[in-house]
Amino acid sequence: MREEEKKPTSKIRRILKQRWALSAIYIASAAIILAAAFLLQNSFDDSANDGKKDSAETGKNYDQPSVEVNSNLETIKMPVADADKTVIKKQFYDVNADEKAQEEALVFYNNRYEQNKGVDIAMEDGKSFDVKASLSGNVAKVQDDALLGNLIEVEHEDGVVTRYQSVKDIKVAVGDKVKQGQAIATAGKSQINEEAGVHVHFEIRKDNIALNPTDFVDKQASAIQSATETEGSTLDDSTEKEETPAVDESEKGTDLESGTDKEGSTPGEDSTEESDSLKDSLNQSN
Known part of the structure; x- marks a missing residue:
């Protein structure tokens, strides 16, 4: 009976005495460890993917509001790369300005005086330059117009629109989303204000009412909403019409x-x- 109990043990000992025995044991152990690690890794990956999927499903309905909030918090910039190298050829016509400032803000064309509804910006050296998006938004209008020198309109939140006239080499189309600082065109010339030379006519409008762009530069876009709510009746209501009242x-x-x-x-x-x-x-x- 004792001899029979010793037989299995003897066989194991004989196997272990073989040269290949230890190598085989090491290889088998390594295979088991690698298989376990692989299974654990797959388990972690599946959990992470499930978490990402749940997160995407939860937040997918909030993509648009998130974009709006970020855009509304942008700081309004002049539509140029370096505002310090520019000059304003003609200022915005302000109904509350003094008489001299109002006269200087009139545009004379075809025997008529037009109120300037934006600012005409040129470089100090008179050379052409890239016109940049003042705020992020969606391109709502691109129009060829020899009189105005072509036109681009970009829509933003809360009824705010930025307008760029007297441009050429337009780089955007209707429906495009543009980011603040993105080049959308090149400064050009217009028939309505030839004396400004190479420039861009820049406007900011709220509910189709023209505002003075220089009042909002380096301020958050939300300041436009606050200003219009506060000032109310002081805005130039005549700018609600596309055709500005003119003086023959x-x-x-x-x-x-x-x-x-x-x-x-x-x-x-x-x-x-x-x-x-x-x-x-x-x-x-x-």
């Missing part, structure tokens, strides 16, 4: 063909009567 040169009392006005003075003289007449005409048009 004949109403100002100037005979363009003869080169002299009806009072006998030459156009361009800085006289009190001429300023008063221009102011009265503007009030009538508003």
